[in-house]
Amino acid sequence: MKTLYTTEEKQNWMRLLALSPTGMLERQLNMLERVPGYKFLKQPEVGLAMIQARACGNGKPFNFGEIPLTRCVVSMGGYTGYGYVSGRKKRHAVMMAVFDALLQDPEHHEDLQKSLLEPIAKKLEEKKQQKAQETGSTKVDFFTMVRGEDN
Amino acid sequence: MYVAVKGGERAIKNAHKALGKKRRGDVGVKELSVRQIQEQLPHAVDRVMTEGSLYDPELAALAIKQACGDLIEGIFLLRAYRTTLPRFISTRPINTDKIDITRRISAAFKDAPGGQMLGPTFDYTHRLLDFSLLEEKEPEEDCAGDCGEDREDNPPISRIVDFLDKEGLVEKLADRTKYELPGDLTREPLLFPVDRDVRLQNLVRADEGFILSMGYSSERGFASTGGHPFVVELRVGEVDVEIVPEELGFTVCIGEITVTEGDVVSVYSGSDKAPPQFARGYGLVFGYGERKVISMAQVDRALRCRELGEDIESPVQDEEFVLSHSDNVQATGFVEHLKLPHHVDFQGELEVLRRMRDEWEVRVEKRKRLMDQTAQNDKGQGETCNVM
Numbered sequence: 443m444k445t446l447y448t449t450e451e452k453q454n455w456m457r458l459l460a461l462s463p464t465g466m467l468e469r470q471l472n473m474l475e476r477v478p479g480y481k482f483l484k485q486p487e488v489g490l491a492m493i494q495a496r497a498c499g500n501g502k503p504f505n506f507g508e509i510p511l512t513r514c515v516v517s518m519g520g521y522t523g524y525g526y527v528s529g530r531k532k533r534h535a536v537m538m539a540v541f542d543a544l545l546q547d548p549e550h551h552e553d554l555q556k557s558l559l560e561p562i563a564k565k566l567e568e569k570k571q572q573k574a575q576e577t578g579s580t581k582v583d584f585f586t587m588v589r590g591e592d593n
Numbered sequence: 594m595y596v597a598v599k600g601g602e603r604a605i606k607n608a609h610k611a612l613g614k615k616r617r618g619d620v621g622v623k624e625l626s627v628r629q630i631q632e633q634l635p636h637a638v639d640r641v642m643t644e645g646s647l648y649d650p651e652l653a654a655l656a657i658k659q660a661c662g663d664l665i666e667g668i669f670l671l672r673a674y675r676t677t678l679p680r681f682i683s684t685r686p687i688n689t690d691k692i693d694i695t696r697r698i699s700a701a702f703k704d705a706p707g708g709q710m711l712g713p714t715f716d717y718t719h720r721l722l723d724f725s726l727l728e729e730k731e732p733e734e735d736c737a738g739d740c741g742e743d744r745e746d747n748p749p750i751s752r753i754v755d756f757l758d759k760e761g762l763v764e765k766l767a768d769r770t771k772y773e774l775p776g777d778l779t780r781e782p783l784l785f786p787v788d789r790d791v792r793l794q795n796l797v798r799a800d801e802g803f804i805l806s807m808g809y810s811s812e813r814g815f816a817s818t819g820g821h822p823f824v825v826e827l828r829v830g831e832v833d834v835e836i837v838p839e840e841l842g843f844t845v846c847i848g849e850i851t852v853t854e855g856d857v858v859s860v861y862s863g864s865d866k867a868p869p870q871f872a873r874g875y876g877l878v879f880g881y882g883e884r885k886v887i888s889m890a891q892v893d894r895a896l897r898c899r900e901l902g903e904d905i906e907s908p909v910q911d912e913e914f915v916l917s918h919s920d921n922v923q924a925t926g927f928v929e930h931l932k933l934p935h936h937v938d939f940q941g942e943l944e945v946l947r948r949m950r951d952e953w954e955v956r957v958e959k960r961k962r963l964m965d966q967t968a969q970n971d972k973g974q975g976e977t978c979n980v981m
Binding site for chain 2: 449452453456457460461488489490491492493494495496497498499500501502503504505506507508509510511513515524526527528529530570573576577578580581582584
């Protein structure tokens with residue numbers, strides 16, 4: 443099957459689907475005209491991912507600590523959809539896999555881009571902006587004063 | 594040795610019921626929800642996640658509630674929970690160069706490029722009890738209103754230590770393009786000597802109080818090398834967590850986590866091969882935890898003594914001492930098991946002690962008799978001497 447999207451595009455939507463509030467996925471799913479039929483290639487399950495980091499940020503890798511990871515794979519109309527999301531979120535992972543499959547389908551891709559991905563991106567951007575603004579408001583200029591005892 | 598005992602079921606059941614009652618406290622007061630703990634006690638939640646070694650704010654808050662606020666008990670609960678789940682995968686190393694900061698300070702450079710952002714900090718507060726918190730009240734308005742001119746987008750933040758790097762005054766570390774599978778102390782026992790990867794994993798999970806004291810000791814002079822440490826950079830913010838699922842073969846982001854990261858440097862006097870320079874220590878924790886990060890970086894720096902060829906003279910430089918005693922779950926297990934029934938052991942020790950006491954009495958009696966005899970002999974001789 444010919445793919446109509448680049449790996450980068452897919453990475454981008456997988457990121458948005460993972461970071462999306464679960465409620466936004468739920469609402470979008472409810473808005474679909476018909477609930478698409480899918481079967482599980484991998485039932486949703488919760489496990490762990492060991493987060494790695496690097497010494498001093500860019501040196502030797504080390505094991506930092508774990509994070510719950512929920513994963514799920516669905517098959518839907520010839521497309522395989524994947525859900526990988528941090529946390530214990532089975533419902534989120536299933537919906538993510540469903541949307542991942544739909545996004546690969548040229549019939550749904552454009553619609554979902556507008557009705558789902560763009561609003562998620564907007565929401566995340568708003569949150570980021572608000573935080574940046576709060577952080578920016580705490581920006582300081584320290585200035586040092588000569589104590590004078592050497593004069 | 595701890596010996597299993599039977600019986601006591603009713604007492605144990607009632608004791609657990611009493612614990613539940615204690616946890617609930619006065620029923621006239623509204624019950625504390627897990628969500629409230631998660632939202633309003635973030636430092637406690639972050640500490641339990643870091644030392645519990647599991648990034649799950651909701652479960653950390655649940656652990657705190659279940660443990661009635663005993664954080665080490667909560668850490669224990671979270672560690673126990675993680676053992677019930679299979680590990681699917683290891684993530685790609687998080688890229689803290691791309692951190693989305695909420696706080697970033699440097700104690701070394703006043704004019705750090707990108708600026709210093711205080712974020713939500715206890716620093717510069719007066720440490721006076723705020724009695725207004727006794728009353729429940731509505732949250733203050735968003736600070737965005739009085740941002741003034743600081744509303745520009747935060748520029749990408751470069752690592753402050755890199756500026757020293759350009760001058761060659763700070764040691765070079767392995768670059769980001771290299772990858773070596775790190776050791777994992779949840780899978781293999783801690784064997785000495787320990788490499789930096791396993792040491793850092795140990796220090797992340799380590800008890801904050803213990804690491805704080807070890808770091809403090811190095812500052813008070815219980816470290817022969819290193820001189821005064823400097824916090825070159827301390828940052829708090831969010832980073833993406835990415836995995837490469839086998840089925841896909843490319844990187845996908847599964848979520849974001851908040852981390853605190855710290856770069857601490859101190860003078861290294863150099864060796865035959867390396868010129869004098871700043872040597873680096875690193876701290877990293879889940880959530881917001883800068884006290885732990887600074888002390889972790891100090892301890893990491895001190896424990897690099899073997900690698901850097903520095904003299905090993907202080908407790909903080911002794912990796913076996915530090916790393917074997919840093920884990921509060923292990924330490925609690927050893928220390929608190931002492932309160933479990935040791936009745937048989939104790940009886941055994943009593944027997945030993947009685948026997949030792951009997952032997953001691955015989956010995957003392959014998960010695961006394963011997964001394965008496967000697968004294969008598971001496972007296973006899975003395976009298977003889979006097980006659981002479």
